[in-house]
Amino acid sequence: MEQFLKKAKKASKIISQLSSKIKNQILEEMAKALIDNCDYIIKNNNKDLEKARKNNLNSALLDRLVLTGDKVQEMSNALLAISKLKDPTNRVLDGWVNQDGLNIQKVSVPLGVIGVIYESRPDVTSDCAALCFKSGNVVILKGGKEAQNSSVAIVEILQEVLIKNNLAKECISLIPEYTQEGVRKLLKQDKYIDLIIPRGGAGLIEFVSKNSSIPVVKHDKGLCHIFIDKYADFNKARKIAINAKCQRPSVCNAMETLLIHQDIAEEILPLFYEDFTQEKTKLLGCEKTAKIIKVKLANEENFQTEYLTNTLNIKIVKDLDEALLHIARFSSGHSEAIISENYTQIEYFLAQVDSACVYANASTRFTDGSCFELGAEVGISTNKLHARGPMGLNELTSYKFKIYGKGQIRA
């Protein structure tokens, strides 16, 4: 592995200096290469699918694993889209002349070598490769083992384009040992790797956090809350709650718990009950809720659970402060919303809630790189350091200070 990492480090020096023009041209060639080799990709994907069916993989996982001609076209389009984005490196972030007359410029630069550990989704392979390449970073990829054949094929195709352009194939590569033990070793290579991005379930995130000596930007779970204030507009509240829970329950920005101000509970709960029943949402509620509508009683564990299914906890709270206490205790720091028409309540909520994204009168489902119009999404960080919330290309950069002098020395 050390030999490989040395090459990766060396490649990062080269790739960090490529012009935007050349990077974009190569991304376009990669987009074309995916299409040209569509059959090869699908052939390898079929191997993965066969194995997955033998191992009785559930349908949701199979669904994420399968590649079709259309899907490969989408992957290719994604690369083209990334080629059209603004280069995140060499942005002058700040600049000034100090009292000594030094011209100080703070300039964005690539991070270096990035490890991405992700689920069994072959399309993530080409996406992450392109995002890292565009931002001048070397990437080491490790997808789920169920998608290994597909990932190998995709990386082969991208590497051919690199080689044709006289670049080291280590600019984009799979981890040399495609096993958990391989990942464990990789996580100790802080001498060579600058950042690890884990994407996936709680188990993976915990494994990486515990074992990594490299800085980690986590794409962790989303346990999101919406608080319906007593000053809420009921129409907005109903529309937003349904959207946040039911539009796509399997994602991290979906709502898990609905908090309702006690003063409006009796009036609004039957309406919510009607809405959610229509959406076949499984409802759990606190004791007070159970007195108003028909729900199973929710316990402490329910409030700690990221369901990722069409299941919702409901809790009646005394006031905004009790809602804030509940959120502080159970939130994963991802996305929270207040529904209210009261200026003071809203500003208090937005200031107090310590989450990456805090909403007034909008669905938590908007926490997303595309909704934020970042151009591309690397992930949604639940870290507080380096990057928080939806991460785009800019978040794959560091910076350095370039200082232009004319012979100055320190007094």
Add this chain to the structure above:
Amino acid sequence: MEQFLKKAKKASKIISQLSSKIKNQILEEMAKALIDNCDYIIKNNNKDLEKARKNNLNSALLDRLVLTGDKVQEMSNALLAISKLKDPTNRVLDGWVNQDGLNIQKVSVPLGVIGVIYESRPDVTSDCAALCFKSGNVVILKGGKEAQNSSVAIVEILQEVLIKNNLAKECISLIPEYTQEGVRKLLKQDKYIDLIIPRGGAGLIEFVSKNSSIPVVKHDKGLCHIFIDKYADFNKARKIAINAKCQRPSVCNAMETLLIHQDIAEEILPLFYEDFTQEKTKLLGCEKTAKIIKVKLANEENFQTEYLTNTLNIKIVKDLDEALLHIARFSSGHSEAIISENYTQIEYFLAQVDSACVYANASTRFTDGSCFELGAEVGISTNKLHARGPMGLNELTSYKFKIYGKGQIRA
């Protein structure tokens, strides 16, 4: 420890919401309290000094440990200076309205709870306390054991001001177990602590990096290089080299290795020899250097050493590329400089060198929060994530997105 950390976390919610006015007022009161309790501080400092002399602490360490009336006045002045700085929280870093009409604001917020582990310098105790307080963060301090009595006294005084202002004393506190074992336990508390900043020697940095499950921003060693290009202005080169090495050899931004282009070596080396001999600098050099001036031969280990003393390595290189290779191999990523009048050489150097600060025609000694006019210096980060180079108050913040909607849901 858990009980204490719970209180610290709770305090961080309060302190994060304090207005600038109140924070500044409290900092002013703290500045006054240090002066009012100067005798008490010095009395406790004397206990540390007595113990230190018994343990034969070297004079450099004793020098950093000792507090006098003047020194306490300086500490107090530093607090006043920090009270006058702009509040780093609640800055709107970015903002836009997306296609859905959501008003998205990226706003700086405190990180939460910060652990600072530092050397035996009592003045760092009040400095770090004030910087964290100003930026709305709770701080847990652990200074060197030689300064324990002084630090306890200083923190007591600051806490009295907190209590008088109805704030939890946990806003500023020492680690409950003031031992290495205590530090080891602290480093595992990622549930409560958001950032660890270690300041000090290589041993401490390594201990913290290895044992921390909390994100670490390192204030690591500085192994800084200056490359004298063949197009250098000799006067600038001599002035800058002497300044970078000799003005204060014990600091991280001092130069350790001077790289000289071979085409000018014979001409410039005797001049450097004269300069450095006058400054009593101990010189080591590569074989080629040893043929031109009288130096001890430098080996691989010398090039890896951050001397922190008036000792210098000299190496003759074939060209800019060889200089860059040497720097890539031995630099700690802190500060590097090129001395040249050639535009292309300079721009190439500044682009290629992967260090926090890269200089053209200026001394590396400028890598410093005060020279960069950041108002205050928390440290100099050799990390690439979150913050790089001189860190001011802004680098003690994270951000969150406040999103103002009017009922939007995701399609």
